[in-house]
Amino acid sequence: MAIMLGDNQYGKAETRVVRTVRDTDRHEIVDMNVSVALAGDLSDTHLTGANDKVLPTDTQKNTVFALARDGIDSAEDFGLRLAQHFTGGQRSIDRATVTVQEYTWTRHGDHTFSRSDGGEHREVTVVNDNGASDVTVGLRDLLLLNSTDSEFTGYIVDEYTTLAPATDRILATAVTADWHFSETDVDWTKAFETGRTALIEAFRDTYSLSLQQTLYAMGAKVLEDLPEVDRVTMSLPNRHHFLVDLEPFELDNPGLVFHAADRPYGLIEGTVTRK
Incomplete structure (x- = not known):
């Protein structure tokens, strides 16, 4: 051997x-x-x-x-x-x-x-x-939350599915993102702030039908705002917020009180690139 x-x-x-x-x-x-x-x-x-x-x-x-x-x-x-x-x-x-x-x-x-x-x-x-340099820039644990404008419906239902469709939910995540530069002659401070702002704005402005859709919108926004970047890779854990059942206390809960779950959590990952 x-x-x-x-x-x-x-x-x-x-x-x-x-x-x-x-x-x-x-x-x-x-x-x-x-x-x-x-x-x-x-x-x-x-x-x-x-x-x-x-x-x-x-x-x-x-x-x-x-x-x-x-x-x-x-x-x-x-x-x-x-x-x-x-x-x-x-x-x-x-x-x-x-x-x-x-x-x-x-x-x-x-x-x-x-x-x-x-x-x-x-x-x-x-x-x-x-002698050839390659630069990737990103951030870790950027916490983002939308209190509305997010839903999750139309998914596969099988014999083990218990999740109810959500037409108005909290969407929260802790963003890990990296954007890869195709050049090194860059105003690094400005580029980082531009990339970070693009992620936040896309998360804010996207009516989310899935966290996957939001991931793509965030990556596309970075590429639009930073022409010197050729790809964006992201990892988005779904920080689940579940509506608390208050009926045992004879109280309604019209989207007001949530339990923020720690684990397990959905994890959405992907890369958005230029063609």
């Missing part, structure tokens, strides 16, 4: 870096979680234990901090700089993947900020493969 090494990579995951800008009394803050994965001519370390082509993961961590010292214009620019540094500086490294999660702090003064743990955040993935 022949045994061989397949695709492999290694790196430093989740280096937390906070960069402040203190040029004036009004400070700025950037908070990121940076993961690096390197691939290339690395078979020897797996097959023989030789480490002469391995850049230590501790060095990768230090590189993140050192390049942050020079300044961070955007998550995308920082990811591009890091990926290009690793592939340009090491002959054994052909591909570098840098993933940057960026957390937003709310300003409460010149040097006071607040941030809730978890919640929505920006995510950027940069791949530099033999």
Whole structure:
């Protein structure tokens, strides 16, 4: 039986870096979680234990901090700089993947900020493969809810179906979305805000007959508003809200009181692309 090494990579995951800008009394803050994965001519370390082509993961961590010292214009620019540094500086490294999660702090003064743990955040993935860069930008846990303008009817009914048709329901989701750029000469900050706004506006403006329909409308809106994007991939969990039966208490419930279910939940996923 022949045994061989397949695709492999290694790196430093989740280096937390906070960069402040203190040029004036009004400070700025950037908070990121940076993961690096390197691939290339690395078979020897797996097959023989030789480490002469391995850049230590501790060095990768230090590189993140050192390049942050020079300044961070955007998550995308920082990811591009890091990926290009690793592939340009090491002959054994052909591909570098840098993933940057960026957390937003709310300003409460010149040097006071607040941030809730978890919640929505920006995510950027940069791949530099033999000198060519590829950028995907997106967000995680964008919570959206429509209190009406959503229904779900006309579905398959079999012997196990108990779900009643809904002609006026709450539609809620926690959006995971990624949009892939066909170029890298981009105003990254403006593009991210445009993409985020497009998702929200499409969710708001679509009378939803299914979450699948809403997913397509959201992806199409991003493509319409960002010509430099060639595809949008989304994952939309259906955060179910069930109407509570108040009849045991001799009360009606005309779409007023709901139970927000945690799990199980429907999960709708898809990619919208240009032709």
